[in-house]
Amino acid sequence: MKNKIYQSFDEAVADVADGSAFMAPGFSGVGVPRNLLAALNRQGAKNLTGISNNCGTLDEKIDVGTLIAAHQVKKMYAAFTSPTHPSQISPFVQMYNDGEIDAETVPQGTLAERLRAAASGIGAFFTPASVGTELAEGKEHREINGRTYVLEFPLHADYAFIRAFRADTFGNLQFRLSQRNFNPIMAMAARVTIVEVEDEIVPVGELDPDKIHVPGVYVNRLVKIPPDGIFD
């Protein structure tokens, strides 16, 4: 069996090239691969395209916003491309308003489905979300059985950075509660999937095959989070 275990986050992200596209999961701060994003920040790759639910928060925690603030990202695909409160001016918002970064606003369910389509070899799909709104302008519309849909396309990426609760050495993954969020579909959609593991990396065979959220075939690299790196 190929060894997927890396000793450090830095080693695990060392090959991320300038211009790569990456996926970063997390929802309301839970399930964010903060250690891998910190390593990517140290690594310094530039002109990245990011796919994430939001574009970073205002707290001090490391997230996709850390990479944006460091000018490593040229474009974001996200469900939140402006703050939920107008008073919040994140580095992303500032840079977006100044034209220093590009962004596409994607409804959250469409974002999830575009990732799932990428993972699933689906060329495109018709969704009812956003019909009749500004976000559907210019997109192909179709009426199917009396309902109007817009056509949406998959979102692929070179890398997915994943935060799992538990893994086995083959890369089978388990998540805890709402930590799951975008993690499984991003892990399945990206070309290279790199995982930081909170609790344990157990020997292959110890996870019940009926209780695996991401099959190990989708996982390329695993790093155990040290005790001081486990925070949401």
Added chain:
Amino acid sequence: MKNKIYQSFDEAVADVADGSAFMAPGFSGVGVPRNLLAALNRQGAKNLTGISNNCGTLDEKIDVGTLIAAHQVKKMYAAFTSPTHPSQISPFVQMYNDGEIDAETVPQGTLAERLRAAASGIGAFFTPASVGTELAEGKEHREINGRTYVLEFPLHADYAFIRAFRADTFGNLQFRLSQRNFNPIMAMAARVTIVEVEDEIVPVGELDPDKIHVPGVYVNRLVKIPPDGIFD
């Protein structure tokens, strides 16, 4: 909490009307809801539309073929509409050749994805499977990023008959190994989902929320299989 537990299979399928569409999972005889199909056979509903991987086997076991042999089904959607061995003449094959039943041959992955689309509110999707073959004739084709796809539409049904390993009283379901197959996507796609449970129906709260294959919100009726009804 609404009581979802029915005391008999007959009671659980009593309201299936003539002309209904139903989904019946199972793959190679595993995960087939044999008790519910037997009850539907006794119940006698006619002019049914069936969605299933195959159209019945030649063995004596109850499956969708039992309903077909009893002339309860007018149309099948299936990945196998002829036997894998030409010598096998099932009731379906005989009736199909005689024009007594209609059928649409659907590649298995397209079948699964059409069910998943029905469950997911997707209006249609482009898949690469079947391109260049007879089964793609007459379908809309499109080239996306240099690859050719055909457009496929969701498959809805009134009822899904499901075989689960374990459930809680709210209807959260767990499956064992390859019993899972089409069961979860059919359970999520049909309007009314009726489940036969092999092992146990445990009190709500006893299943780990991270280890549920079908959330109970999708499940309408549960019947515990008596000891003599558990066979694959």
Added chain:
Amino acid sequence: MTEEKPKLQRQAMCDRLAMEFQDDWIVNLGVGMPTLCSNYVDPTKDLIFHSENGVIGYGPLAPAGEEDRHLVNAGGQNVVPIPGMAIVHHADSFALIRGGMVDVTVMGAYEVAENGDFANWRIPNRKGGGIGGAMDLAACAKQVFIALEHTTRDGKPRMLKRCALPITAPGVVTLVATDLGLFKVTPQGFELREHAPGWTPEEIQELTEATLVIPPDLKEFRFRD
């Protein structure tokens, strides 16, 4: 002046919407004010709270000190699990939403229009927007309830003939609670079902751009028992 008359509190507005929830409904509560709906509990009804992040059947907010850092609702608040809770991933969570399983979504808004349009994601003169899951929910939930202040801070109406801001979904709103009353969206426009205590239909109309339908059976706003 009308401005000095007491208006309805946010909790009362959300209580009132929550009274419309029916037994066994799957309910999705938007970030902010709508989460107050979960504070109204009718013991005769079982509700299933769904959150976009894949939590199906969560319970009340977690008491301080008892938070599970892995369990949050759509607003990022720690909630407690209740028996029967199930977790799915984001694609499956929106499969449930688009699949039409959500009976009602309650959202805040900047504006709502008499044709059932509403706007809650984009502020003018600002690039981008905070759409989150609102478009999926608005387009696919069986009903959309809106909770919003009747006017902006500087007194401009939010209950409009047509939305001025980019909308979240067209023609989907069925019920609106403001701090001045409860409004049903009908083919004839906003019907004032219940008015805040001390407020006449004429006073409410004065703060509303759309023309209100005032039914003969207009009632006073219903508070929790």
Added chain:
Amino acid sequence: MTEEKPKLQRQAMCDRLAMEFQDDWIVNLGVGMPTLCSNYVDPTKDLIFHSENGVIGYGPLAPAGEEDRHLVNAGGQNVVPIPGMAIVHHADSFALIRGGMVDVTVMGAYEVAENGDFANWRIPNRKGGGIGGAMDLAACAKQVFIALEHTTRDGKPRMLKRCALPITAPGVVTLVATDLGLFKVTPQGFELREHAPGWTPEEIQELTEATLVIPPDLKEFRFRD
């Protein structure tokens, strides 16, 4: 007559295809003859066997008496779990297939053509077909290997210029093992890479409709050690 000369056994044909599997490949074996590929084990290579019904990483056939009735491969044979096995549902299983994760699928066929087409799902003059997951696999696996008898029972060639039967996928076959040898599909057509012992290229050509490319480095068929 050529008919009397010994041809290759099915196990030898499948062994030969299995020798081409590379370390860490995800392998999908079709029903029937291709399942014999799993009898060839190269201890220097880790293979992951995937089955359409959502089993990722299954092991050998279960010994009699040790079958788990809930664990079958695509052919309905009871297999044993191996460490690291994971189960997914049918939609996720085909997501994996269409997503391009399968490195090779090995299938049986009625016919295979020099342009990489093959036919394995529909018999003429019979309504319907037994397509199963073959079209998804054929269209999306990185490579398609075919194992088939070189001729029909009445001696008609199966290695054709163009398929006569309805095809399963166009232009996807990369390698073919028959009971007369091993053939690579190239832009120039079928290249005979290895011939069965005792069979000359001319004899094989005689039983082949397509014109074979005979390379200078033609070898004798390689059997397992």
